[in-house]
Amino acid sequence: MTASRRPGPSRGRSNSRQKVVAIQPVPAIRLLAVYGLLCAGLVALAGRLAWLQVVDGANLQARAHAIQTQTTQPIGKRRTIVDRNGRLVALDEQRFSLWAHPRYFNFPGDDPQQVRSADDVATKLAAELALPKSGLLEAMAGRQTGVKLLSELDPETAGRIRQLGISGLDLEPYPHRIYPQGQLFANVVGFLNLERVPQAGLEQSRDGELKRNETTLQMRRGADGTPLPAGLTAGSLYGDDLRLQLTLDARLQQVAQQALVKQVKHWNAKRGAAMVMDVRNGEMLALVSTPTYDPNQYWKYNPGLFREWSVQDLYEPGSTFKPINLALALQEKAIEASGRVSDSGSLQIGGWPIFNHDKRANGLIDFPTVLEVSSNVGMVLAMGKMKPARFWHWLNNLGIDQTPDTDLPGAVAGELKSRGDFTSSAIEPAVAAFGQGFSLTPLKLLQLHAMLANGGRLVSPHITRGLRSGDGLATGPSREGLPMLDPAVTRIVMNWMESVVDKSSGLGMKIPGYRIGGKTGTAQKADRGVYIPGALITSFVGHLPIDDPRYVVLVVVDEPKGGNTFGSTVAAPVARQIIDALLVLERIPPSRPREVQKTAPKA
Incomplete structure (x- = not known):
């Protein structure tokens, strides 16, 4: 007599059945809401684009020009004075004022968000300026910006400070009148005061002629700083090299x-x-x-x-x-x-x-x-x-x-x-x-x-x-x-x-x-x-x-x-x-x- 066998469970099969979720139809109102929302967004984007291009286009273009344009204001330079043989009697030399903004102090290689202390900056500056560190710290104490540290810095010193690359230091250029001959021509040439106002001599009587022709210079630049020809006008880069020549020797x-x-x-x-x-x-x-x-x-x-x-x-x-x-x-x-x-x-x-x-x-x-x-x-x-x-x-x-x-x-x-x-x-x-x-x-x-x-x-x-250009000197009148x-x-x-x-x-x-x-x-x-x-x-x-x-x-x-x-x-x-x-x-x-x-x- 043959015994009957009950089939056992198969290996790998799940003991429980998988649950099947039936697909329910989406209500039409929900589809319409989503569709309407997408259409509204597209309409808003199109409207904004139209606003920027049509209505606000001129304003945006002006702002772009302002960012791309470098403006250089006149700084009141004066013409050189020379004697009858071309020897320098009076001339403008570039000087710099050093401004500090402690809230932006940052060294090259630092994290952009890092702010250096005034002590760190004063240490570097004192070495370049040959000045005591304490004086620089005293000037910056408790101030966050707009601190005038020094004036009458010569170009060489200003160059060394610029090479430090410290963010938060600004060098403001300005012309400084000097008289290489000292007392020799003082009685006829005169001088400018600290505000560059002529006080005596030819500096005062010929003030109008001694002022250089300076105009506000605007130059368009590309993203890499390259000057763009479209931003230059005829004569904008003209250099006034006129000099007042004396008859004195x-x-x-x-x-x-x-x-x-x-x-x-x-x-x-x-x-x-x-x-x-x-x-x-x-x-x-x-x-x-x-x-x-x-x-x-x-x-x-x-x-x-x-x-x-x-x-x-x-x-x-x-x-x-x-x-x-x-x-x-x-x-x-x-x-x-x-x-x-x-x-x-x-x-x-x-x-x-x-x-x-x-x-x-x-x-x-x-x-x-x-x-x-x-x-x-x-x-x-x-x-x-x-x-x-x-x-x-x-x-x-x-x-x-x-x-x-x-x-x-x-x-x-x-x-x-x-x-x-x-x-x-x-x-x-x-x-x-x-x-x-x-x-x-x-x-x-x-x-x-x-x-x-x-x-x-x-x-x-x-x-x-009179006024002469370049190295040319006038001959005596007849x-x-x-x-x-x-x-x-x-x-x-x-x-x-x-x-x-x-x-x-x-x-x-x-x-x-x-x-x-x-x-x-x-x-x-x-x-x-x-x-x-x-x-x-x-x-x-x-x-x-x-x-x-x-x-x-x-x-x-x-x-x-x-x-x-x-x-x-x-x-x-x-x-x-x-x-x-x-x-x-x-x-x-x-x-x-x-x-x-x-x-x-x-x-």
Whole structure:
């Protein structure tokens, strides 16, 4: 009998049945809701896109341009000033202010979110700036941004700070005016104050011309910083390289200043001035005065030094005006070149006594001798041959009481009595004959002596040649000026002035081979019409070369003290040193070469 077997469970099968979820139909309302939501989102996106492209497109484009455009604002640069040979006199150098923003301090390689301490930054800065760390920490203490640490950093120092790469440090560039020649041109160039406002000299009088043409520069840049041509306009990258060229020569200026300072100190004088002019066109080759100041550190000096007294202060020229008066008398034919006067040493004019400076009678003398011995009496007699009205007319015609036509800052007019006062009192034309009773500036006297030297033309003294581009330098202007005197008359007076130098052995102005003319002056100093007891102004004016006059040199020393204070002892030695340098610098050939050969040392 066969036993029956019950089938057992199969291996791998699950003991439980899998549950099957029946698919339920989705309600139509839910599908519609989802569909509506998707459509609404698409409509919103389309509307936003339309808004950005159509309505707000111009605004977005402007914002994009602002991000892509680099704007550079003008920083007020000024043009360079150079002397007649291109030597730098005034220029702008870039300086930097260092600003700190401690809330953004971060070192290269740091996590962008990390903020370094002020102590960390001060440690690095102190090493580069050679400053104590404590001072930097004190400046930043308790402040998160906008801390001005330093000013007047030079480009080299600013470059080292920039190389540190510290976030939170900003270097703000600005121009800084410097004067490489120091005191040498301070009296005519002037200076800018700390706010870059011109305070004196050419910096002030030519302010408009010295400002560079600067415009706000906008340049489009790509994402990598590359300039895009579309952002540039014609001339936007133009560089203003114009420079103001002076007529002054730094070499001659230095010689004149050193000689003048030494002599003013030796005679314990109040002040002094020295000037050199090209008589052909009025160009000034030198204009120095002492005491002066350093425009790089102007705050250390008395503000009274900021004005050039030789073009702004009046004085009575004394005997240096005698050659001009004799030229006027010759022009009027009141005297003849071969004429003579009888000098008795003194005379009375309208009840007033007039003496020679040495109270000595010189007898019957010609006009060259009148200049040589500086005879006051001889001058009164000579000018007395001219009618007072004509004398006044000429003084007025020469512009004694008019402001000179010049580019020198602050030039003023002289003082001359009215026609009525001059002609109604006999003493007025008498004292005017030897350079007193009226006043002018040293600049005006220089201009009048240039007129004698150039054949009677009144040229305008000036110290600038104008703006020049690049390295190009201007040449001197051509002969010009207002004709005043007959050239034949001026030649006679120039020969007389040459005789003063030739016959005055103590003057020290004779130079072998060169024909030089000159005249000393020692005048009483007046203050508001009253002469100051014991106060003198000494001066010397020289012309060279007499055969073809090119230059006039004037030296004025105010209130020298001590004995033997005359134009020949105080002012003439300064003029001699200036003339020696002038002959070399301007390569003036000798008029008598044989004399030079005779005096040359043998090898």
